Amino acid sequence: DVKVTQSSRYLVKRTGEKVFLECVQDMDHENMFWYRQDPGLGLRLIYFSYDVKMKEKGDIPEGYSVSREKKERFSLILESASTNQTSMYLCASSLTGGHVMQYFGPGTRLTVT
């Protein structure tokens, strides 16, 4: 089975802090994604990566950056956390080629106070 893990289930940070969210997948997937999910707004793509050291902006990249130094690990960075970044953050991964599926990690609920 595909396994995607995220470093924390719940996280509380203060405004202005630098926040790191880590995601690891164990299925040798090329593609990795970061989404945020908010009530009424649904799931929105922040960033994705299709290879090591490669990154592409999604629909809402402002205020975020990412890092992918190893194939299995994809990090989301909030350079200076703000209250409007309080959300559920979901990492996903998929293979490349053909009609393939994305598999999600358990999510990190981040609260910025």
Next chain:
Amino acid sequence: QKEVEQNSGPLSVPEGAIASLNCTYSDRGSQSFFWYRQYSGKSPELIMFIYSNGDKEDGRFTAQLNKASQYVSLLIRDSQPSDSATYLCAVTLGSGGGADGLTFGKGTHLIIQP
């Protein structure tokens, strides 16, 4: 702007009946279509995917795709209380493994009444 539309619900269905969930999408170039189930406080779980026009069945679930009308639906037969969840429709442009991410609808909240 790619858009995926779903009725937010709640959709209430008696136990044992057929639940019908619908989704429309705006981009005619979309090629891959997915249904995810999400329980409250949990992450989305893939339950069905479909690429070709017509029906695809997997156990109690049937996905239906009509590219000409730009809609995809999910039927759940013999609905159980454990099917109560939010169902997310997701679409990707092209067949490149969804490497550019999925566009999600906001989900339909399904309630199965015992």
